[in-house]
Amino acid sequence: MSNRRDFMGMALGGFTALGGLGALMAMKKTWDPLPSVKSAGFTTIDLKDYKENELVTEKWRGKPIFVLKQSKELMAKTTDETKKRLIEVNGDHYMVCVGLCTHLGCIPGYDKANESFLCACHGGVYDATAMVTKAPPPRGLDIPPFKIEGTKLVLGGTCPEYEKMLADGTTLKV
Amino acid sequence: MAHFDENAKPFSHQWLNERLAVDTLKRVMSAEYWIPKNINFLWAMGMVLAATFGILLVSGIFLLMYYNPSVDLAFDSVNYTIMTEVGYGWLWRHIHGVGASLVFLIIYIHMFTGIYYGSYKRGRELIWISGMLLFVLFSAEAFSGYMLPWGQMSYWAGMVITNLFAGGSLHADGFVEWIRGDYVPAQAFLSRFFMLHVLLMPLLIIGGIVFHFGTLRLPHVNNQDGEDFDFEEAAALWKSGNKKESKVIPFSPVFLSKDVFVMGVYFILFFYLVFYHFEFAMDPVNFDPANGLSTPAHIYPEWYFLWSYEVLRPFSTDVGLIAFAIAQVIFLTLPFMDRSPNVAPANRRGKFHIWFWAMLADMLVLTFMGKLPPEGIWSTIGFVAAIVFFALWIALPFITKSEKKL
Numbered sequence: 001m002s003n004r005r006d007f008m009g010m011a012l013g014g015f016t017a018l019g020g021l022g023a024l025m026a027m028k029k030t031w032d033p034l035p036s037v038k039s040a041g042f043t044t045i046d047l048k049d050y051k052e053n054e055l056v057t058e059k060w061r062g063k064p065i066f067v068l069k070q071s072k073e074l075m076a077k078t079t080d081e082t083k084k085r086l087i088e089v090n091g092d093h094y095m096v097c098v099g100l101c102t103h104l105g106c107i108p109g110y111d112k113a114n115e116s117f118l119c120a121c122h123g124g125v126y127d128a129t130a131m132v133t134k135a136p137p138p139r140g141l142d143i144p145p146f147k148i149e150g151t152k153l154v155l156g157g158t159c160p161e162y163e164k165m166l167a168d169g170t171t172l173k174v
Numbered sequence: 175m176a177h178f179d180e181n182a183k184p185f186s187h188q189w190l191n192e193r194l195a196v197d198t199l200k201r202v203m204s205a206e207y208w209i210p211k212n213i214n215f216l217w218a219m220g221m222v223l224a225a226t227f228g229i230l231l232v233s234g235i236f237l238l239m240y241y242n243p244s245v246d247l248a249f250d251s252v253n254y255t256i257m258t259e260v261g262y263g264w265l266w267r268h269i270h271g272v273g274a275s276l277v278f279l280i281i282y283i284h285m286f287t288g289i290y291y292g293s294y295k296r297g298r299e300l301i302w303i304s305g306m307l308l309f310v311l312f313s314a315e316a317f318s319g320y321m322l323p324w325g326q327m328s329y330w331a332g333m334v335i336t337n338l339f340a341g342g343s344l345h346a347d348g349f350v351e352w353i354r355g356d357y358v359p360a361q362a363f364l365s366r367f368f369m370l371h372v373l374l375m376p377l378l379i380i381g382g383i384v385f386h387f388g389t390l391r392l393p394h395v396n397n398q399d400g401e402d403f404d405f406e407e408a409a410a411l412w413k414s415g416n417k418k419e420s421k422v423i424p425f426s427p428v429f430l431s432k433d434v435f436v437m438g439v440y441f442i443l444f445f446y447l448v449f450y451h452f453e454f455a456m457d458p459v460n461f462d463p464a465n466g467l468s469t470p471a472h473i474y475p476e477w478y479f480l481w482s483y484e485v486l487r488p489f490s491t492d493v494g495l496i497a498f499a500i501a502q503v504i505f506l507t508l509p510f511m512d513r514s515p516n517v518a519p520a521n522r523r524g525k526f527h528i529w530f531w532a533m534l535a536d537m538l539v540l541t542f543m544g545k546l547p548p549e550g551i552w553s554t555i556g557f558v559a560a561i562v563f564f565a566l567w568i569a570l571p572f573i574t575k576s577e578k579k580l
Contacts, residue, residue, distance in 0.1 A: 028352075031366070037356050057467060062358035064467045103491060105337045106330070107469040120471050122487065122548055138343070138491050172345055 042156035044149075047089050053128075055110040057099060060144055060155040064099035064107055066117075066130065074115060074128045082129040084170045085140060087161065089151060096153065097130040097141035098174055108141075117141075143171035204426035208409050210397035211423055217395065218436035219284040224383065225437055226277045226444075233269040234372070241322065243368035245361050248324035249463045265448075271455040272447045274316055278478035280440075281309060289508070290530060292517045293396040299509040300389040306506045308382045311375060313479070318371035320476065324364060325460030330473050332359040332367070342492040358466055400517035472547055480544030481537045487548055488557035497560065504567055511567065514574040522580060525573040529566060536562050 043060040045067065050056055052071040057064045070078075070086060070093040078086070086093040099107050106121035116133070117126040125134035130141035143165055147157030165171050182189040190196045209217075240260050242251035256263035285305070288294055294302035317335065321328045336359070340350045355362025394405055403421055411420035423429050447454070459470045475483050486498035516523055520530040536559055543556035 031352055031355060033351055033355050033357070034362065037360075037362065041357065059467065062356065062360055062466050104334045106334070106473065107467070121469065121473055136490060174347065 042154060044152055044154050046152050047092070047094055048151045050094070053112065053115070055112075058155075060098075063144075065144060065155065066095065066097045066099040066110070066141065068095040068110070068128060068130075069093075070095060070128065077115075077127075078129060082127065082131045084165070084168065085129045085131060085143065087146065087148070087153070089148060089153075095129050096143060096146065096155075098144050099141065101137055102132070102139050102141060103137040139172070142174045144174050204430075205424050206409065207391075207425040208405050208412075208422040209395055209425055209429040210401075210403075211421055212397040212399060212401065213395070214398060215432075215436050216283070216287040218433045219280055219287060221430070221433040222437055222440050223277065223280050223284060225441075226273055226280060227379070227383070229444075230270060230273045230277065231376070233266040233273065234376075236263075236266040237270055238372060243322070243365055245324060245364055245464070248322060248364060252323045253461065268448045268452040268455075272444065272452055274319060275455040275476065275478070276444060276447070277312065278316070278476075281312065282478070285309070285505070286530075286534060288396075289533075290520045291396055291398065292400050292512075292519070292523075294509045295400075295512070295517045296515070297393040298389075298396065301386070301393065302509050303506055304382065304386040304389050308379065308386055309505075310502070311379045311382050315371060315375040315379060316476070316478070318367040318375060321359075321364065321367040322371060323460055324464045325457075326462040326464060326468075326470050327457050327460040327473070329359055329464035329466065330469055331475060332363065334473060336363075338495065338498070342495045359464075396517070398519065400519065402517065474545055477541065477545070480542075481540035484540040484544035484556050485560045485563060487544070488553060488560055497564070501563065511570045512574045513571050514577040516577060516580045518580055524577060526577060529570060529573060532562070533566050536566065 041061045043058065043065075045058055045065075047067075047069075050067055050069040052069045053074060054069070056067045058067060059065065075083075075093060083093075085095065085097075087096055088094075101108050101119040101121065101124055103119065103122055103124055106119050108117035108119040108124065108126060110117055115128045117130065119125070119137065122136050123134070124132065124137035126137070126141060127133050132138075132140050143162075144155050145158050146162050147154040147159045148161060166173060176192065178192050179188060182192065187196075237256060240251060240256050240263065242248055242255075252267070256267055288302060288305070317331075321332050336350050336353050339353055340346050351357055354360070355366060405422060408421040412422055412424070417423075457476075462470075474480065482498060482501045485501040486494045488494070489497055512526075514523065514526065520527045539555065539559040540563065543552055543559060546552040546556075548556065
C-alpha cells in the first residue's frame with residue numbers, strides 16, 4: 001500500500017517538476033530580447049564622411065558609437081598595441097568604439113586639446129585610440145562588431161579584421 | 175458540520191461567529207496578542223512602516239491610472255499629465271516620492287533599534303532574517319519605481335545598476351541584455367520594470383510582511399532590558415484584572431493606541447515634507463527626459479543606497495563588485511556573527527556598545543561620501559570608511575565571543 005502511494009507521489013512529483021521546468025524555460029524566453037530588437041541591431045556608416053581629429057557620435061543598438069579619424073600627429077603617437085585598435089580603410093585609420101565607459105557604462109567626453117577621453121563619473125581617462133590610460137576602467141573602450149564594405153562600415157556585421165581583434169584580445173565581444 | 179443556530183439573525187454577532195469565528199480571530203490576532211510594557215517609542219516603528227506602506231499603495235493606485243509605461247510617453251505622463259492636468263495629481267506624486275524616501279529612513283531606524291537591543295538573538299533569528307529580506311524587496315521596489323518617470327537619472331541609474339550584473343571580469347553581457355530585453359534600457363526594460371514595480375514586488379512585499387509578523391508570534395517582541403519572562407504568566411495576570419502588576423499589554427487596543435500616537439507625530443513630519451519640502455525626494459536631473467547619448471555629470475543613487483554605493487566605488491571593478499555584493503547580504507548574517515548569548519541593550523554589552531556606534535557612524539560617513547564626487551580627500555575618506563565597514567564585521571564575532579555573560 002505504502003509502495004503504491006510512494007509511486008503515485010513520485011510520479012506526480014516528477015511530472016510536476018517537468019512542467020515546472022518547462023514553465024521556467026518559457027519565462028526565461030519571454031524575458032529574452034525580441035527578434036525585432038535583435039534584427040534592428042545593424043547600422044551602416046560611411047567612413048569618407050569624417051574629418052581628422054573630430055569626434056562624431058553615431059548610434060548603434062541604442063548605444064553611442066565614437067568615430068574618430070586619426071590625424072598624422074595622432075598616428076605618430078600610437079604604439080603597436082594601440083594601433084591594433086584602429087580600423088584601416090583606404091590608408092586612413094579610424095577609431096570606432098562603443099562610447100560607454102568600460103567601468104560602469106557612462107559616456108566619456110572627448111577633450112580635443114588633450115586628445116583624450118575623460119569619464120566624468122569616476123575619473124577614467126582614455127587616449128585617442130580609446131585605450132585606457134587611467135583607472136578605474138579595466139580596459140579600453142570596446143570595439144563594436146563591424147564589416148568593411150568599400151568605404152562603408154556595417155556595425156553589427158563581422159569580417160576577418162574584426163575576428164582578428166577578438167582573437168588577439170584587442171576588444172571583447174559586445 | 176458545526177452547529178448553526180437557526181434563530182440567529184443574519185450578520186448578527188452570533189451568526190458571524192458561527193461562520194467566521196470572529197471572536198477567536200479577534201482574540202488571537204489582537205486582544206490576546208501580548209506586547210511587553212517595558213518598551214519605548216522605537217517599538218512603534220513597525221506599525222509606522224506598515225502605515226507608510228499603506229500610503230504608498232494608495233497613492234500608487236492613483237498614479238497608476240494616468241501613468242503610461244511607454245518610452246515616448248512616460249516622461250510626459252508624469253511631468254505633464256499627472257503634475258498639471260490631473261486634479262490633485264501632484265499630491266499623489268509628492269506623497270509617493272516622499273513616502274518612498276521616508277520608508278527607508280524608518281526601515282533604518284527599525285533595523286538599528288533591533289541591533290541596539292539585541293532583538294535578533296536566539297529565538298528571534300527569523301524575525302531579523304525576514305526583516306532583512308523585506309529590506310531587499312523594498313530596495314528592488316524603490317529601484318524599479320525610480321525607472322518609471324524615464325528621466326535622465328532613471329535611464330542612467332538603470333544602465334549602471336543593470337551593468338553590475340555583468341559581474342565585472344565575467345563579462346556576462348548576454349545576461350545584462352537578458353535582464354533589459356534589449357542592448358540598452360529601452361521599451362522592453364521600461365515595461366518589465368513597470369510590471370515589477372506595480373505587481374510582482376508589491377505582492378512579494380505583502381507576503382514578506384505577513385511572514386515577518388508570523389516570525390514575531392512565538393518569540394514575542396523584545397523589551398528595553400532584553401528581559402526573558404513568562405508571557406503566559408504575565409498574560410494570565412492581566413486577564414485576572416491585575417493589569418498594573420502584569421508585564422504585558424494586549425496589542426489591541428492598548429499597544430495600538432501608543433502606536434497611533436507615534437504615527438500621529440510621524441505623519442505631521444510626513445505631510446510637512448509632502449507639502450513644503452517634497453523637492454528633497456525629487457532629483458532635478460530626473461526632470462530632463464531620458465537620453466541614451468548623454469550621461470549626467472554625476473550619477474548617484476537616492477540617499478538610502480549611498481552607503482552601499484560608496485562600498486562599491488573606491489575599489490577596482492571586480493573587488494568593488496565583490497565588496498558591494500557582500501555589503502548587500504552581510505546584515506542577514508548578524509544573528510550568527512554575534513556570538514554573545516546576552517540579550518541586552520548595547521550600552522550594557524561593553525565592546526559591542528562601541529561596535530554599534532562605530533557601525534552607525536561609519537554608515538553615515540559612507541552615505542555622505544557616496545553623494546560627493548569621488549575626488550581627492552573625499553575619495554580617501556570613502557575608501558577608509560569602506561575598509562572600516564568590513565573590519566567591523568570581521569571583528570564582530572571576536573568581540574562578542576569575549577563578552578562577559580550578564
